[in-house]
Amino acid sequence: MDYADDVALFLHPQNHMQDKTSKLQKNASMLGLKININKTEVMSLNTKEPPVVELDGKQLTCTSSFTYLGSMVTASAEDGADQDIKARLGKAKTAFLRLQNIRKSTNITRNTKIKSYNS
Numbered sequence: 455m456d457y458a459d460d461v462a463l464f465l466h467p468q469n470h471m472q473d474k475t476s477k478l479q480k481n482a483s484m485l486g487l488k489i490n491i492n493k494t495e496v497m498s499l500n501t502k503e504p505p506v507v508e509l510d511g512k513q514l515t516c517t518s519s520f521t522y523l524g525s526m527v528t529a530s531a532e533d534g535a536d537q538d539i540k541a542r543l544g545k546a547k548t549a550f551l552r553l554q555n556i557r558k559s560t561n562i563t564r565n566t567k568i569k570s571y572n573s
Contacts, residue, residue: 462522468498471505479509495520499529 463478465471479489489509495517496507504516519528519537524545526538556562556570 460522462527468501468505471496471498471507475507475509475514497527497529 461478463471463474465474482489491509491512491514494509494514496505496514497517497520498505507514518530519526521527521541524542526541528537553570557567559567
């Protein structure tokens with residue numbers, strides 16, 4: 455899957471990870487794109503040992519969760535949905551609190567505040 459500057463590769467079996475990641479890097483470079491190694495992570499499911507995947511001779515960090523297009527993707531089937539819901543509620547709370555100055559302002563009419571709230 456890919457969207458804008460985010461790419462998620464879903465691979466099976468595990469030994470394809472290095473091969474496909476290297477091919478992605480090669481094809482991206484042909485288009486003038488570069489993979490940011492510091493922002494690239496590897497997640498594996500149902501494995502005893504985390505995979506070793508390298509780009510430019512540097513090993514990529516293994517992770518147990520990441521955010522993709524606003525949704526939390528986790529290696530844990532038990533609490534993956536809980537983490538996603540908590541992350542979404544946190545983002546909504548932050549957005550709501552940012553509007554606090556508008557809600558408290560006496561310079562803005564009630565109708566404008568209601569329109570802002572409904573948008």
